[in-house]
Amino acid sequence: MATATIETRLMRLWETPHSLYGFFASTDHKSVGKRYLVTAFVFLLAGGVEAMVMRAQLIKPANHFLSPEAYNQLFTMHGMTMIFWYASPILSGISNYFFPLWIGARDFAFPRLNMFSYWTFLMSGIVLYTGYIAGYAPDRGWFNYTPLADPLYSPGLNEKFYCVALLLLTVSTTVGAINFIVTAFKLRAPGMSIGRMPLALYGTLTASFSNIFALPSLSVALAFLFLEHRFGMHFFDVSAGGRPLLWQHLFWIFAHPWVYIIVLPALSFISMIIPTFSRRPIIGYTWNALGVAATGVLGFGVWVHHMFATGLPPMAMSFFMAGSMAVVLPSAISIFVWLVTLWHGRPVMSTAMLFALGFIFLFVIGGVDGVFTGSIPADWQVTDSYFVVAHIHYVLIGINVFPILAAFYYWLPKITGRMMSERLGKWNFWIMFIGMNIAFFPMHNLGLLGMPRRVYTYQAGLGWTATNIVVSIGAYIFAFGVLLFVLNFFWSLIDGPIAGPNPWDASSLEWATSSPPPPYNFAVMPTVRSRDPLWEERLGMGKRSDVFVGPVISDEEKVTLGTTPLDGLPQRVVSFPEDSVYPFLTSVALTAICYGLILGLWGLALSGALFTFFFVTGWLWYAPKPVEV
């Protein structure tokens, strides 16, 4: 049978119809990925606008540009948007698009669950922002400490929006994490043993495990708080025998691992980009893989360093100080791995590489200023001051936004089929890099000069004024840099040169298929026998992997090959479900429950629950059975 015919038949089998039905029913991981990327980027822009408005308020002392209510809502929404609705979902976007491509699979293990994960993410963001538009934005900060967030001090719907929107998001994140884990362990191309997986997988995989263990703690905290607000219970309320610090423990047991959840996948994208642009395989693959996994594990043992000033016993805190020092080491491994790879390679200064190298420098700053927060006595001075604001932004922008931009410049040609402008890309990098450092480096100084965080204004004559002007200017420069990226993206869609399958001459499987990849990803099932399947011959190891020839498995049913978790040996044929609107309908029904709970409309909540049941039944009804080989 001619290849053309196979491709036509695969196309017929895998392609989602281009219709309204197709839009809501598609389960293609590439659609999921693109939607995640676009939605999360829109949230980034929204959070960015919020930051710009805040920096206008802080540009001079005793400013009346914003009311305290407006400012408090802005900084809370900025934090929630960036941390929950941008930083993790944007990584999910890249991973959703590329996970099956990295491992030579046709789709995720649970494609419908995958699309459900996206819709639920979108809905949770809509819930949050409808609260904002209706004038009930959360305004207690993204970590929302009790008793300030208790009903007594926060009457109104604001806190209900906080709890319910985040709870809905945890549903999305949890199912996404399960999908990543099962896919990584069961659907890798034959021969891709665990030691041959692209390094990008380790970050997403570790983050997914962390999600599964960390999110329950957040869900419990949110459920407790919601029960306080909706049913008058008292978990954190002192006057009724509750404990305010319970919230902090539950929250940070979740939220410190969350920091690693939103940086580890980004780090592992860098581990793909640096070897490609150093023109050599990575040095220290095993070190890097184990370092990432170790960070994920140690990340669970450091939450108390957010609570060093709460009056806990010094001995108990010291263990967490030791943990906080120890968790630096596995991250340091990654840095040395990249540096050694760079030193032994021939660097190509593409925009993606510039962002990757800029990121390493910002990562180092975010690491060394993090040491201040890990050392108990030093933390007493810097915690809750602008120093910590600087630190969190070096971590989140340095270790999330910069790698994401590197990943965009690297992988968007694969997604869109067109190259971005390298010249504009370099302007983009330098403006963002310089703007970032002008905006956030002086914030360290503000913290040391005694400026607390989360103040809607400050008095003149305290030595904070000039630095705040500098910070605001830096923030606007940075924002301009982000706009250049948007410009570059649209330019590439309209006028970018055609990318071809492998514009960077990279070594991993996603570059073996066309750009953009066809709905079925690979016409034939690749067989992998090294870490760099596309470079084998040029690295002098001879041709081992079969990327372009191999079994089709089936052109009559939507199936892929399931393999063993460690060795990647073929195990059985796994079939995929057809497209379905039930995932979308289920998340709509869940959203109805959410609004019902927030507004106390029990009829709405109950019908949402009933419809959820019906839609899940419909979803599972047509699930095909696995086909044995």
Next chain:
Amino acid sequence: MTSNAHRARDRVRWARVPRWMRTIVRRAAFAGGVLLVFAACSQAPSTLRPASKPAQQLFVLQWWLIGIAFAVMLIIGVLIVVPLRHRIRTVADAPLEDGGSTKPIAVGIVISALILAAVFVYSAVVLADDARPDSPPHLAVKVTGHRWWWEVEYMSPDSSNAHQNVVGANEIHIPVGEPVQILGTAADVIHSFWVPQLQGKIDLIPGQTNVFWIRADKPGRYRGQCAEYCGLQHAHMIFWVVAQPRAEFDAWLAHARQPATAPQSPLEAEGKQAFLTAPCVLCHTVRGTGAGGKLGPDLTHVGSRLTIGAGTLANTPGNLAGWIENAQAIKPGVAMPRLDLPPATMQKILAYLESLN
């Protein structure tokens, strides 16, 4: 050669410097300038100008960490930039490389581990040293965080005699060079006690008392501010620590223990009557009069305070009048309502409050 020509030549040379290097030089010069400006600024409640032994220790620790931070940034920066000498223009310009050793990774990790271990040990030593003062404190002050002001209660040395306690607000007087025990708690939500020049932060948490100590080794006024976000007016929850020589402090405390001064003039006497019949007494206490409200700051010696509205305004007659008239315009959301008193009444109350020193 003219200086213009020199400048032109310098510009050309500068343009030949790689762009990344120019950026680094410019940024360093800029950052240095910013640092200098603020080192010279004297009013900042800055951790970089410690005024007590504990703050001094934190300051030294901080500088070690800053030093390590800059050293690491410099080293990694160099390690990133140096290999770029071998850069090629496009991915097609050179064959793939292979080989290479993982030894440098191990070396890097061992060095990092040693530095981190040293930071841990040093921090633990400071922590242990800071746990208790050199000499036992003779003075205990209970500080209670309210939204958005500080209640300050000087505990009587005779603990069985609680009504001997002296209550004030937003100002903590302490004797210089002596440790003072602070019993920190909160009445509503979590606040955080932070006087950067004296001590790190300690949270004030409802339902628990965090016991810590502060001292000031130089006489002076030290600005403190709430550091835990506590709602609408978190930005205006300020207090001052006033460190005085022991004798001066004793005199101050003895005076503070006295009930309110009796009115000295007819205007003040009328003011007292107006005060006692106005809604003021629902929230404020003036010891020695019938005013016994507990919701707002004690006003027994309000005339002698440095600020009003928890550090929001300097305590001048004009500011005080504005505050009584419409505190909501100055500190929106504060518990003090808009009173709209008739001007004559306002004059009298103002005169009375000013007399309460």
